[in-house]
Amino acid sequence: MSEVLLQARNxxxxxxxxxxxxxxxxxxxxxxxxxxSIGIVGASGSGKSTFLHILGTLDRPTEGEVYxxxxxxxKKGDEELAKFRNQKMGFxxxxxxxxxxxxxxxxxALPARIGGMPKSxxxxxxxxxxxxxxxxxxxxxxxxxxxxxxxxxxxxxxALVLDPTILFADEPTGNLxxxxxxxxxxxxxxxxxxxxxxxxxxxxxxxxxxKFQRIYHLKDGQWENTSSLTRDGLQR
Amino acid sequence: MKLExxxxxxxxxxxxxxxNESLPLALFGxxxxxxxxxxxxxxxxxxxxTLEKSMTDVTGHxxxxxxxxxxxxxxxxxxxxxxxxxxxxxVLPFTYIEAILARQGQVGGVMIQGVDPVELDQVLHLRSxxxxxxxxxxxxxxxxxxxxxxxxxxxxxxxxxQFSIAPEGLKGGDTFKVIVPLPHDIDPTQFRRKxxxxxxxxxxxxxxxxxNERFIISDIKTTQxxxxxxxxxxxxxxxxxxxxxxxxxxxxLYENLGPDxxxxxxxxxxxxxxxxxxxxxxxxxFVVLIIVLVAAFNVSSALFVNVIRRYPDIAILKTLGVPQxxxxxxxxxxxxxxxxxxxxxxxxxxxxxxxxxxxxxSRFQLISGAVYKIDSIQLTLRPQDLIIIxxxxxxxxxxxxxxxALRGSRIQxxxxxxxx
Numbered sequence: 001m002s003e004v005l006l007q008a009r010n011x012x013x014x015x016x017x018x019x020x021x022x023x024x025x026x027x028x029x030x031x032x033x034x035x036x037s038i039g040i041v042g043a044s045g046s047g048k049s050t051f052l053h054i055l056g057t058l059d060r061p062t063e064g065e066v067y068x069x070x071x072x073x074x075k076k077g078d079e080e081l082a083k084f085r086n087q088k089m090g091f092x093x094x095x096x097x098x099x100x101x102x103x104x105x106x107x108x109a110l111p112a113r114i115g116g117m118p119k120s121x122x123x124x125x126x127x128x129x130x131x132x133x134x135x136x137x138x139x140x141x142x143x144x145x146x147x148x149x150x151x152x153x154x155x156x157x158x159a160l161v162l163d164p165t166i167l168f169a170d171e172p173t174g175n176l177x178x179x180x181x182x183x184x185x186x187x188x189x190x191x192x193x194x195x196x197x198x199x200x201x202x203x204x205x206x207x208x209x210x211k212f213q214r215i216y217h218l219k220d221g222q223w224e225n226t227s228s229l230t231r232d233g234l235q236r
Numbered sequence: 237m238k239l240e241x242x243x244x245x246x247x248x249x250x251x252x253x254x255x256n257e258s259l260p261l262a263l264f265g266x267x268x269x270x271x272x273x274x275x276x277x278x279x280x281x282x283x284x285x286t287l288e289k290s291m292t293d294v295t296g297h298x299x300x301x302x303x304x305x306x307x308x309x310x311x312x313x314x315x316x317x318x319x320x321x322x323x324x325x326x327v328l329p330f331t332y333i334e335a336i337l338a339r340q341g342q343v344g345g346v347m348i349q350g351v352d353p354v355e356l357d358q359v360l361h362l363r364s365x366x367x368x369x370x371x372x373x374x375x376x377x378x379x380x381x382x383x384x385x386x387x388x389x390x391x392x393x394x395x396x397x398q399f400s401i402a403p404e405g406l407k408g409g410d411t412f413k414v415i416v417p418l419p420h421d422i423d424p425t426q427f428r429r430k431x432x433x434x435x436x437x438x439x440x441x442x443x444x445x446x447x448n449e450r451f452i453i454s455d456i457k458t459t460q461x462x463x464x465x466x467x468x469x470x471x472x473x474x475x476x477x478x479x480x481x482x483x484x485x486x487x488x489l490y491e492n493l494g495p496d497x498x499x500x501x502x503x504x505x506x507x508x509x510x511x512x513x514x515x516x517x518x519x520x521x522f523v524v525l526i527i528v529l530v531a532a533f534n535v536s537s538a539l540f541v542n543v544i545r546r547y548p549d550i551a552i553l554k555t556l557g558v559p560q561x562x563x564x565x566x567x568x569x570x571x572x573x574x575x576x577x578x579x580x581x582x583x584x585x586x587x588x589x590x591x592x593x594x595x596x597x598s599r600f601q602l603i604s605g606a607v608y609k610i611d612s613i614q615l616t617l618r619p620q621d622l623i624i625i626x627x628x629x630x631x632x633x634x635x636x637x638x639x640x641a642l643r644g645s646r647i648q649x650x651x652x653x654x655x656x
Contacts (some may be wrong), residue, residue, distance in 0.1 A: 055650070058649040059648065078559065078560055079559040079561065082557045082559040083556075083557060085555065085557050086556060086557025087557070095548075097548060097551070097552040097555075097653070101251070101282060102246060108555060110365045114556055115557065170653075188344075
């Protein structure tokens with residue numbers, strides 16, 4: 001059994017506490033191991049993106065804790081958390097969120113530069129990743145000159161530039177056609193295999209979810225049931 | 237470039253921001269405000285500079301007038317002065333007489349200053365003030381009259397026309413007559429009239445309006461003969477190494493020489509005017525600065541629009557690990573960038589407006605000499621004006637960016653990610 005990388009305990013998220021409050025997450029817990037691949041599925045509004053944001057420290061829970069290698073993340077200040085995210089976590093969203101005024105090379109190198117890496121070194125790393133993604137020729141292009149699939153691959157390259165331990169993806173194929181969607185799905189699994197990444201992916205797509213080791217179903221802020229996946233298929 | 241500055245530059249100076257938002261309008265407003273600041277400061281400093289230059293060109297830095305009517309040789313007095321003030325460069329003895337132009341019931345007063353032609357250029361800077369003719373007080377030929385340089389307005393007064401041989405006004409080579417009233421030898425209630433005749437060697441722009449209307453400069457010997465004062469002279473004009481030490485030097489000279497001499501520096505003659513200009517400079521600066529302040533509100537709202545449009549970008553920057561402090565820097569540096577662009581643009585705009593002012597000033601009478609003492613201004617910008625304008629513009633722009641910067645830095649990543 002590999003060791004626990006990320007643990008969430010009793011995560012509750014309430015918007016507008018008090019009168020008219022909206023309880024999005026109701027005491028969720030999860031243990032994520034190194035090299036795990038986890039799919040979180042559920043209907044719209046079930047709280048899966050909110051849960052992912054909390055696991056990724058992009059949002060603080062109303063109650064509960066998230067531990068990374070035994071360390072309580074939300075005991076850190078915002079600045080420390082920002083640095084932690086920069087060094088340990090990678091993020092991919094449904095929309096690519098590449099900065100329109102920067103070219104692909106600058107976008108992909110950005111996390112490394114935020115982390116304090118010199119420009120030339122950051123761009124060298126970015127170029128290696130762009131080549132890996134098949135985007136070497138597009139490195140000096142801007143986001144309005146690339147297709148949806150290319151943009152999403154560039155955003156994955158950006159998430160990987162600092163060799164994160166864990167990669168969070170929030171519906172990464174939601175905006176793509178089926179061909180690009182399958183290409184991105186395969187890319188995620190290849191990354192896990194080749195780079196030893198821990199993957200946590202929120203998706204609507206059951207086909208994509210089936211490719212992960214474990215699937216978590218979220219309904220009204222609570223786990224509905226948990227599935228484990230083997231190479232043979234889904235186990236219930 | 238630091239990462240924060242680089243991101244700030246990318247966020248603010250791009251096609252989208254420059255063409256699709258209110259930023260260009262805000263920048264234009266700022267540019268106009270800064271241009272106005274430059275022009276108003278250039279006019280105020282130019283006024284001061286022009287008046288100072290006119291005073292020091294025509295009367296030197298310090299004027300010493302003897303109260304006693306004795307025959308103290310000026311060479312000895314000048315040696316004494318140079319011993320007291322090592323910074324004193326040269327001295328020029330002068331006599332000063334008042335005379336009248338009068339004809340057919342019309343009377344006009346003129347002032348004739350007789351100066352030593354040999355020392356003239358050491359103390360007075362008249363060559364740059366010649367309109368026609370030359371600075372020439374050399375001894376006249378046998379059939380000529382003593383030479384004199386006269387103010388440009390005097391050359392064209394009705395009286396000057398009547399007193400000259402040229403009805404269209406005086407020009408180089410023309411002669412004119414003046415009446416000098418002298419005390420009667422016996423009866424103190426009477427005075428004698430003496431006629432002096434001069435030949436115009438140069439028409440001058442003395443700078444000050446009243447000098448242009450009334451001033452005549454001739455050689456000291458001629459005026460001494462005309463005023464019947466023998467070898468006596470009215471006083472000395474002095475030039476120091478720097479005009480701005482004249483005040484202290486004149487005070488020291490007064491303390492050392494005692495009450496037999498009346499000593500005043502170039503600034504003292506127009507003390508009230510110079511003080512008024514100094515106060516007006518600040519008043520005008522603050523009034524015009526309000527334009528920059530209003531423009532800064534526009535800058536602030538343009539930056540707010542930029543921040544709101546940037547929600548997803550801010551969110552992703554935070555996601556990637558940019559701390560709140562750096563985001564605050566990114567958006568406040570934008571204010572500074574806008575300030576610098578506004579400042580440089582405003583300086584160029586101000587320079588163009590100043591050149592236009594000078595162009596029109598040389599063709600039309602924009603300034604009334606009777607009111608402002610001088611009728612044209614050589615626009616000047618002092619280094620301290622430049623520093624004050626730059627610092628105040630940049631500070632205002634920086635503070636105007638703080639509110640949008642705070643707004644931008646406080647956005648939660650999830651807030652921005654939800655927008656797409």
